[in-house]
Amino acid sequence: MKKIIVSVVLAALACTVMAQPKKAAVVPEDYQFTTVKANPVTSVKNQYRSGTCWCFSTLSFLESEIIKAKGIKDPAQYPDFSEMFVIRKSYYDRAIKYVRLDGHMNYAAGSDFGDVLDVAKTYGLIGQQDYSGLQYGYDLPVQGELDAVLKGYVDAVVKNPNKKLTKVWPKGVEGILDAYTGVIPQDKVIPASELGINLDDYIGFTSYTHNPYYTEVVMEVCDNWRWSKSWNIPLDEFMSIMDYAVNNGYTVAWGGDVSETGFTRTGLAIMLDDADKATTGSDQERWVGKADEKPADKAAVKEMEITAQIRQEMYDDKSSTDDHGMHLYGIAKDQNGKKYYMIKNSWGVTGAYEGHWYMSENFAKAKTLNILVNKKAVPKEILKKIGIK
Numbered sequence: 001m002k003k004i005i006v007s008v009v010l011a012a013l014a015c016t017v018m019a020q021p022k023k024a025a026v027v028p029e030d031y032q033f034t035t036v037k038a039n040p041v042t043s044v045k046n047q048y049r050s051g052t053c054w055c056f057s058t059l060s061f062l063e064s065e066i067i068k069a070k071g072i073k074d075p076a077q078y079p080d081f082s083e084m085f086v087i088r089k090s091y092y093d094r095a096i097k098y099v100r101l102d103g104h105m106n107y108a109a110g111s112d113f114g115d116v117l118d119v120a121k122t123y124g125l126i127g128q129q130d131y132s133g134l135q136y137g138y139d140l141p142v143q144g145e146l147d148a149v150l151k152g153y154v155d156a157v158v159k160n161p162n163k164k165l166t167k168v169w170p171k172g173v174e175g176i177l178d179a180y181t182g183v184i185p186q187d188k189v190i191p192a193s194e195l196g197i198n199l200d201d202y203i204g205f206t207s208y209t210h211n212p213y214y215t216e217v218v219m220e221v222c223d224n225w226r227w228s229k230s231w232n233i234p235l236d237e238f239m240s241i242m243d244y245a246v247n248n249g250y251t252v253a254w255g256g257d258v259s260e261t262g263f264t265r266t267g268l269a270i271m272l273d274d275a276d277k278a279t280t281g282s283d284q285e286r287w288v289g290k291a292d293e294k295p296a297d298k299a300a301v302k303e304m305e306i307t308a309q310i311r312q313e314m315y316d317d318k319s320s321t322d323d324h325g326m327h328l329y330g331i332a333k334d335q336n337g338k339k340y341y342m343i344k345n346s347w348g349v350t351g352a353y354e355g356h357w358y359m360s361e362n363f364a365k366a367k368t369l370n371i372l373v374n375k376k377a378v379p380k381e382i383l384k385k386i387g388i389k
Contacts, residue, residue, distance in 0.1 A: 031268070031334055033358055038330030038342055039251050040067045042078045044355030046348035048140035051109030051147075054223070054255070055083045055090070056346035057325035058116035058372065059125075061253040064329065065197050065374060068249060084133020084141070085126045085189075088181045089119045094225055095154050095173045099165070103158040106222040109147050113204060113253050113325070113372040114228025121192050121199050130188035133181040146180045203378065203388065204230035206370040207238035209312045214385050219370055221322040230370050231386050235308045239365055241378055242328060242341065250377035252328040254343065257320040257367040267351040269343070269359035271366050273304040306365040314366060322369055332358060 042063045047056050063079045072078060090111055098107045134141065153176060157169045192199055204219075211217045211232045218227045245252050262272040304310070314320035330342030341364055343357040351357070375388060383389065 031358070033332045033334055033340065035342070036331045036333055036339075037246050038332075039246060039249055040064060040072075040075075040078070041251065041327060041329045041344050042067075042075075042080060044344060044349050045083070045346050046140055047083075047346045048138075048142060048348070050087075050141035050143040052083060052087050052111075052141065052143070053325040053346050054111045054113065055086050055116055057255075057327050057344075058113045058253050059083055059086065060327040060344060060346070061113075061251055061372065062116070062120070062125075062195075062197070064251040064327070066195060069197050080128045081125045082128045082131045082133060084181050085123075085131050085184065086116055086119045088133060088177050088184070089123050090115050091150060091177060092170075092173055093119075095150065096170065097225065098154050099157050099169075103155060105225055107151055107154055107225075108223070109143060110223035110322075112219070112221075112224050112226070112228055112255065113202075113370075114224070114226050117199055117202060117228075117372075118226055120195070124189045124191045125195065126184070126189050130185055131182070135182040136180050146176075149176055149180075201375050202372055203375050204228060204370055204372050205238055205241060205378075206230040206232050207235045207308070207311070208232060208315055209308055210316075216386075219322075221369070223322060233382065233386070235306075235311060235365065237379075237382050238368075238371075239361070241371065241373060241382065242364065243331070244379050245373050245377035246329070246331050246341075248377060250374050252377070253325065253372035254328045254364075254368060255322065255325045255371070256364075256369045257314075257322070258324045259321060260363070260367065262363060265351060267353040267357045269357055269363045269367075270301060271303045271306065271360060271362040273302045303360060303362040304366065306362055311366055315369075320367055320369065326357070328359075328364075328371075334358075 042060060045056055045060070047053055059081045063081065066072070066079050094105075094107060094111075098105050136142075136146070150173070153172060157165065157172075206217070206219060213232055213234055215232055216229045217232050218224065219230055242252055258269070260269075260272070262268070262270040264270075311320070326346070327344040328341050329344060332340045332342055334340065339361045340358040341361070343359050345355055345357055347355065349355045375383065378388075
């Protein structure tokens with residue numbers, strides 16, 4: 001998923017990386033939400049100045065999966081995995097592939113759900129209490145320098161100045177990661193077999209008309225460097241998976257576009273029926289709006305009606321881009337009975353809903369690029385159509 005890094009060197013990348021402003025939240029007076037169904041999630045984290053929403057959102061999703069699988073009732077016993085462990089392993093694997101492809105791949109902070117699954121399967125996971133990965137003088141992730149150093153290193157290797165690569169260059173990547181994130185305490189790593197969930201049970205879905213339905217496709221975004229696959233299905237079935245998952249006690253890893261004026265700093269995501277919805281200006285303005293602007297928080301606001309054709313046009317003309325990953329865990333209704341999805345973000349405890357967002361069904365229909373779910377959270381008729389039991 002595309003992310004934005006505040007470092008000047010990496011300014012061309014894209015997922016929100018800025019700390020959210022510590023300004024008093026503006027509670028939207030016109031909205032009153034009632035929870036219809038909400039499944040357990042762990043506490044809101046803060047990716048701060050890093051382009052790693054893909055990791056925060058997917059680990060949050062896996063934490064909820066473990067809570068459900070183990071029947072954990074006490075929030076004090078909820079799992080809390082180290083994001084930096086996954087990020088570190090991803091950066092190393094990415095360096096190997098980047099060099100093998102002679103640099104013809106995106107080497108940046110962004111990635112996707114499949115990356116987290118592959119890391120967990122290959123290396124396991126580790127608790128946050130055992131490995132914070134923050135060895136460089138900050139309490140929260142600030143990764144501009146790390147990202148730039150790694151990119152400079154792998155680019156130097158790609159140039160192959162000796163006309164034949166040595167066998168030791170990968171140790172340099174490990175050395176950089178050790179310096180910035182610390183040496184991993186291997187005795188604390190939890191193998192995939194001991195997580196309490198089957199990592200092969202997770203399926204990605206998307207919905208676009210440029211690929212045949214009921215086929216497995218590689219999401220065509222530059223951050224999908226592992227070339228993870230998703231099942232392409234019709235839009236109505238795509239949306240039905242989110243509802244079926246939540247209503248059956250499961251949650252959803254959500255990836256999509258948040259570069260809309262309807263995605264507000266107050267905790268709302270609404271698909272404004274507006275001729276020009278894309279925001280401009282600073283990174284902060286693009287993702288969460290200007291600090292002094294009046295939020296677009298009117299419960300009676302008219303929303304755009306979304307079809308598969310409109311959704312495809314947004315993807316093709318780049319008005320829908322791969323911006324951000326979040327964790328969808330519930331369904332709510334406003335005072336008018338309109339449906340919203342409850343979303344856990346990774347921008348810290350901020351906004352009117354303390355780090356959570358209410359996303360309208362129309363926004364989700366338009367701006368969700370792909371999702372990851374447990375196969376048990378998919379209606380059986382859909383599983384049958386894609387040949388999964």
